[in-house]
Amino acid sequence: MAISCFSSSLLPPLRFRSPNPNPNPKPKTLAPIRASFSDPFVLSIAEKLEDSLPSSSHPSLQTLRSLSSQSLLSKPWPSRKDEPFRFTDTSFLKAAQIVPVSSSNPSANHTFDSPSSNLLVVVDGHPVPSLSRLSSIPSGAFVGPLSTLPPGPALDRVLAVASSEFPDGDLFWDLNGLGTPDVVVVYVPERARIVDEPLHLVVCSAEGEDVGSGRLPVSNPRVLVVVEKGAELTILEEHLGIGECEGRCYWANSAMEILIGEGGKVKHSYVQRQSSNAAHIKWTFARQEAASTYEIVEVSIGGRLSRHNIHIQQLGPDTVTEMSAFHISQSNQIQDLHSKLVLDYPRGYSRQLHKCIVSDSSGHAVFDGNIKVNRYAQQTDAGQLTRTLLLAPRATANLKPNLQIIADDVKCSHGAAISDLEEDQLFYFQTRGIDLQTAREALVFAFGKDVITRIHYAPLRETLNSRFKELLAAK
Amino acid sequence: MALPLSSPAPCFAPSPSPPKTPPRNSFLITIPTPHRRRRCRHGAVRAAVAVDSPSAEGGGLRAETPNVFLEVKDLRAVIKDSDKEILKGVNLTINEGEIHTIMGRNGSGKSTFAKVLVGHPDYEVTKGSVVFKGENLLDMDPEERSHAGLFMSFQSPVEIPGVSNMDFLRMAYSAKKKTEISPIEFFHYLLPKLEAVKMDTRFLDRNVNEGFSGGEKKRNEILQLAVLEADLAILDEIDSGLDVDALQDVAKALVGLMTPKNSILMITHYPNLLDLISKRCFVHIMEDGLIVSYYQELHIKNCCRNLRSSFPVLKYELQSPTLEHFRQGSS
């Protein structure tokens, strides 16, 4: 059923420029909605994205584009009046001239390396096999562009997953679906494991503009992960600007969709270290079938505007979900995490830890963490904790941890703390002969290291620890 | 031995009347606390008490003028937030190689005194002076006090999540040495210290005090003392929460750390540990922010007996079953 959606005949691609832009006869209401709600600014981005893409795309991509373009018609550019963007100012994007990255072949003159033998590089949204090395992928598994996934059960399954609806997706989710040049597919068949040599996904931007040029190249990398029954995957997802992009302006609008089959396990490390002038908007949408485990560890230190939306949905009982995040907001930086976890089945277990350092008066941290324990989610054990260190006067944090509990037999805890460093701890250092400055640095480092040590791969962990140290020293 | 004072008679130091010339190898103790005379209303009062050097085993004979380590005069301190006065004119002198102890009921100000000495930011000194090894301690930052050779073990050591014990100790030692000590070099330095306090190396990888049991925290404090090799160690209830074996271990470790050159100020409710460390020490009683009395004895047992009769407050503590246990164990 769902698969049939992807036959391109059913849903022809939608062209924004066409005089009659909605040839899809099914949703009758679409035309009036478009008339009343379409935001000209959004439409202009959509048009530019569409023009930048080759018209001869793979049929499965055409379908994704059609679905996305229909959906974004009803979505205006977010303003501070919209709850999800109440504290997150996206006006600097709106003020810029947003241009799609040029579709020309991404420069191959970069070299990438990974301590893992499984490396996949995505440049400006394009998966680049020539820069990648996938030497220990188990048989039956597939890692690569959707357009190269051969027909067969794996493709059918991937398409079925991709076509399922995501009602919580916002404008940026849809823009990504419309603008992605190809989807990176990670397919792990039943009981297969990609763990000891994790999959290292490097998602980078190579096209950037000078600060002050007013132009903002946008790329739309998209990843789809399907981990079948009893299978295991450790995935390291790293976002950064390369080459001349370091320090320049660009907008990476990324999305990742994950489906974990029954008893499957996904350990997901997500690292954002974009240029300090970049915008980074990211979606992570995960669904978990019964008795599966999903662990996501996030470290976000880059970007001028960084927004991560996580949406995790349970599809069966006995699931385990763990989310940890560590953000640093330095001067003129905003780090925003909006997460939503929906528990619908019995005996779910979930933990969320959000930690954030705002080290400058112009830095800003936003956290909105919603955990919803629905009626049938009895015997759920859910915990949520957010801790923020404000290290400068007038540094700002807007925190909204919230547990919504409808089931009655549950164990839930949550807490929020905004503080400076603990006096008692600083004094303890001092009485052992360690000066205040060194003590502060050690405690700030420890604060972040707490999350960094959860990163699922030692070499990445060490790199991050030293990057974090450099950041603290540079201050 | 200069003057055997095996008599059970209380021997509180009397008024500061001019003392007789003490015998060689002995010295005088005078306490200027005004409450003292009142407390000493019974028992023999002598013009002066002259005793052996109370230094630990191996202390040997000492010069006639003892080397003053710490001299606290009329120390008054308030809690910064509320201006409430906690220390109301404390006097105390500790010489090189001596073991002192402060006892007193809960809330009398013992920990506050210790914390003020190491420069805790919650308290403000309003009057008096503290001289440590000839320098004005009150002018120094807490870390400078540590570098000068002062150490305090906390009654409840704070947990420091995210900082490994190993890193913490190495930072402390590097700060003391004023140069970065490499992890390998430090490990060689540390190993014998770990053995001395009977601590497993796996405690090095754990975060400072995080999830440590009460006893483990206390052991960890002693390990820090061993690493820093302080001249004067203030041990605030280092013995509370320790089981029989741990108490023996801590006592052994302390004895191992003692040299004729360093001193201990121990805050405790039970003399057990003292008994294990040394038969000779100075005992002070603190009440409501003042050191109200002072006692010196060759044998802690006698000291306790006398204290019991003079301070009903301490009755329970000094008769506690554990005390008897240790008495038997150590005699």
Ligand SMILES: Nc1ncnc2c1ncn2[C@@H]1O[C@H](COP(=O)(O)OP(=O)(O)OP(=O)(O)O)[C@@H](O)[C@H]1O
């Ligand atoms: N920072 C503080 N804020 C408020 N009150 C304090 C503070 N520090 C000490 N006090 C009060 O001062 C008094 C002395 O406390 P202190 O901890 O010095 O007692 P103690 O003699 O060590 O007692 P214990 O035998 O129970 O350890 C107590 O009444 C205590 O509540």
Ligand SMILES: [Mg+2]
């Ligand atoms: Mg105390």
